[in-house]
Amino acid sequence: MRVSGYAFKLGDSISTDDIIAGRYLYITDPGELASHIFENRPKIRSRIQRARRPIVIVAGRGFGYGSSREHAPLALKAFGVKAIVAESFHRIFYRNSINNGLLAVEAPGILGIVEEGEPITIDLDRGVVEASRGAIRVSGMPGYVKSILEAGGLREMLRRLAGGRSP
Amino acid sequence: MAGTLTEVILERRLGRAPERGEIAIVEVDHVYLHDGTLPLALRVLEEAGVPSRPRDPGRVTVFIDHAAPAPSLAAARVHKRVREWARRNGVRLYDAGYGISHQVMVEDAIARPGMVIVGADSHTVTLGAVGALATGVGSTDAALAMVTGKTWLRVPEVLEVRLEGTLPNGTTSKDLALHLASLVGRDGAIYMSMEFTGPGLAGLGVEDRMTVSNMSVEMGAKAAIFPSDEVTRAYYNSLGVEVEELAPKPGAEYDDEASINLSSLEPMISEPPEPSRARPARELEGVEVDQVFLGSCTNGRASDYRMAARILKGRRVKTRCIAVPASRRVYNTLLREGVIQVLSDAGCTIAHGTCGPCIGAHLGLLADEEVAVSTSNRNFPGRMGSPTARIYLASPYTAAAAAATGVITDPRSLL
Numbered sequence: 001m002r003v004s005g006y007a008f009k010l011g012d013s014i015s016t017d018d019i020i021a022g023r024y025l026y027i028t029d030p031g032e033l034a035s036h037i038f039e040n041r042p043k044i045r046s047r048i049q050r051a052r053r054p055i056v057i058v059a060g061r062g063f064g065y066g067s068s069r070e071h072a073p074l075a076l077k078a079f080g081v082k083a084i085v086a087e088s089f090h091r092i093f094y095r096n097s098i099n100n101g102l103l104a105v106e107a108p109g110i111l112g113i114v115e116e117g118e119p120i121t122i123d124l125d126r127g128v129v130e131a132s133r134g135a136i137r138v139s140g141m142p143g144y145v146k147s148i149l150e151a152g153g154l155r156e157m158l159r160r161l162a163g164g165r166s167p
Numbered sequence: 168m169a170g171t172l173t174e175v176i177l178e179r180r181l182g183r184a185p186e187r188g189e190i191a192i193v194e195v196d197h198v199y200l201h202d203g204t205l206p207l208a209l210r211v212l213e214e215a216g217v218p219s220r221p222r223d224p225g226r227v228t229v230f231i232d233h234a235a236p237a238p239s240l241a242a243a244r245v246h247k248r249v250r251e252w253a254r255r256n257g258v259r260l261y262d263a264g265y266g267i268s269h270q271v272m273v274e275d276a277i278a279r280p281g282m283v284i285v286g287a288d289s290h291t292v293t294l295g296a297v298g299a300l301a302t303g304v305g306s307t308d309a310a311l312a313m314v315t316g317k318t319w320l321r322v323p324e325v326l327e328v329r330l331e332g333t334l335p336n337g338t339t340s341k342d343l344a345l346h347l348a349s350l351v352g353r354d355g356a357i358y359m360s361m362e363f364t365g366p367g368l369a370g371l372g373v374e375d376r377m378t379v380s381n382m383s384v385e386m387g388a389k390a391a392i393f394p395s396d397e398v399t400r401a402y403y404n405s406l407g408v409e410v411e412e413l414a415p416k417p418g419a420e421y422d423d424e425a426s427i428n429l430s431s432l433e434p435m436i437s438e439p440p441e442p443s444r445a446r447p448a449r450e451l452e453g454v455e456v457d458q459v460f461l462g463s464c465t466n467g468r469a470s471d472y473r474m475a476a477r478i479l480k481g482r483r484v485k486t487r488c489i490a491v492p493a494s495r496r497v498y499n500t501l502l503r504e505g506v507i508q509v510l511s512d513a514g515c516t517i518a519h520g521t522c523g524p525c526i527g528a529h530l531g532l533l534a535d536e537e538v539a540v541s542t543s544n545r546n547f548p549g550r551m552g553s554p555t556a557r558i559y560l561a562s563p564y565t566a567a568a569a570a571a572t573g574v575i576t577d578p579r580s581l582l
Contacts, residue, residue, distance in 0.1 A: 013353050017547040022526030025203035026245045028210045040549025062354035068289040070207055070305035090387055091358055092289055096305035144190040154307050158215035
């Protein structure tokens, strides 16, 4: 599995409240959620609206901090984010992201080798993230998690379940 | 032989000793969702073509608590859908006004020691206070757990938090939680389970423990489990329920440890924009405050309002003050005890059973650059309204002291 896009850099502890505010919890349409992205962080909002797509978010530690709202990865995906590479993730966001087929990979040291806006590629089979200044190894992804991702997310696994096959 | 509480609970499920780091697929005892997360779970199932009927409706509970009663037409429509789905599928529904999910899960004794519980809300970790392995998940994970009765989890490393001493007057388990957040950091417990041990446990009631477990997710924890001990059993006995004791095995091995002497703690406040930015309240005295919020799944219990009333009795609030007991049961207890009268006389606005103010959904949003002192768990930008509002997290004593004086105040001077 290979995903490419243009790097959009963020710092540490980007919360799900940052990504989508609690007042939009009653919206389930991904496109509508995407229109409210980062409203709690106006500077990030104006920057991401100008960012070149497809977007690969490159972030620091603890991405996806806080609320379990799955609206956050849905909004990012619908906005045009293809993948998130971070030093580390909060676990609920990580699961939600993978479950929705939004690639999330841990790559400690990533912020140091990526320039804002440059092309970046995640090669999951080789376990590396490549940018202009070099490549960095991705932290191991458990096989089970990879299988969810390769199926296209947990939703796809649910579909298989509906078809009477084992998830 | 590892034998942490987390592993003791998982071992029973798996019929063998779990290995740290392995991905285990486990049967869950209970799944719960609310009006903010169920609609998305139903959408996921619908899109996947999977019938949304739970495998065992008796093991699923649904709450209308995130903005309740409905503050908007959009909310009313979502609530209606939630009600109809619950009725059609024989799922127990706690409708608007009954209470906040995590509070009701404990006080109605749905959650019990030794259970594995997943909730479609990050503060599901609150139930670790009664010895449950309880963790928050998103809507899709909750949907899958609901229709299959199972979930997957990575067997976590365990951070032991050893407690000694007793909390001094004016200092609460919220101050312990904020201190712990500053110690562990905002991502210091990611993927880990926290477990509490030591002689200090005896002095912490179930309500106090819920506050601590609740805030563990602000440090990234997957779960935050207290043993089921005499304190736990006495609590359940008061509800007319017998529960088992649950303790780690002797010589349990932990991956990391922290030690806290409760006697040395003092009132704390977390500065915006993160819960881990805690410092002694006395260092922030004099900061002007516009609104005080007493409530949420962190501090919306009877003991919390008794503390607030100790400060507010005979005083008038100098800020807007919104008190939202976490459930009708809490509200009724406070009504009988005269605490509601004290809060009302002091000038607080009182409602019950909603998450509204904490998530900026309704019942007291903050305008630009306003300052709030809140007993809730998160002070991120925009959490309670405007992105430029500033939220300080504190105990019920400290929040009530801010309401009584109009500025951040060390509550010990008013007790």
